[in-house]
Amino acid sequence: MEIKNAFALIIVAGLSLVPVALAHDPITTKLTWTQEISRIIYKRCISCHREGGVAMSLVSYEEARPWATAIREEVLERRMPPWGAVQGVGAFRDDPSLTSLEVEMIVNWAEGGAPEDDPIYLPKPNFESLKKNPPPALSSVRTLVIRNSVPLTLAQNARAAAVQPLDLPDGASMDITAYLPGGAVEHLIWLRDYRKRWERTYWFRDPVFLPKGTRIVIDSVASASAVISFVDR
Structure with a gap:
């Protein structure tokens, strides 16, 4: 919306x-x-x-x-x-x-x-x-669904371009965090006191580079998940 x-x-x-x-x-x-x-x-x-x-x-x-x-x-x-x-x-x-x-x-x-x-x-x-900018023209966009408390480990280097929350009820929160193999932590997004009427895809200003071996974790209510869009560049 x-x-x-x-x-x-x-x-x-x-x-x-x-x-x-x-x-x-x-x-x-x-x-x-x-x-x-x-x-x-x-x-x-x-x-x-x-x-x-x-x-x-x-x-x-x-x-x-x-x-x-x-x-x-x-x-x-x-x-x-x-x-x-x-x-x-x-x-x-x-x-x-x-x-x-x-x-x-x-x-x-x-x-x-x-x-x-x-x-x-x-x-x-x-x-x-x-006037709102249209979603950026990006090459080779691929998406992965990540579920709450089920970490996703990247098998190759990737660039996260966008996040779309799914099945997040009104009033709930969602924290999506990337744990890089070298020990660094990248907080991708934190949604707090969410409302379904806000439903949208959150496009990063610049794609976020995540190296091979990065674990992406969602901390939210049991039913929640998210679609993360990755691009080659």
Whole structure:
């Protein structure tokens, strides 16, 4: 399912709360909508949160301001933007996750009165940049299914290009780890508090080289498995 479709369901559960008017809150932060927060929202959120999107628009300050408290709660709980994979474990294409600094900035802005500042500083949203990249064109893609607690040992050198979780129920977690023959450990992906509506293939930003003899292990619920795509280059 595409990220924008997942957003619609997140909004029903979270940001569909009645927006809170905070017009009289004291301003206690130097972070502003026009200079900092709009840039984060435009980069991470407006693929869904715009006119014609699947959720309410957050493009303008007038549209975003009433939702400041709800936005704070969603980003703190890592429910928005929806992704599923824990940041810092694996590097993936089209990852919309907020960085820790971005979360901190949004929270401080919302708690500090959500000020606007001079509109002259407001950037123009680039809707063309929101188009998702198609899966990379890779040669000789082959797939293997790995089941929970049944390690897979590679019989030859390989490059892992993507991971797709299977049979992972709502609320479950999945940790896929590669144990290299020299003793090094490569954490491929960690899915936490998973939701089936997030179902997707996670493409690594760059294929991960795994030498012959590497053991790949899934730690998850008994029914879970995953498809790992390997490429020659």
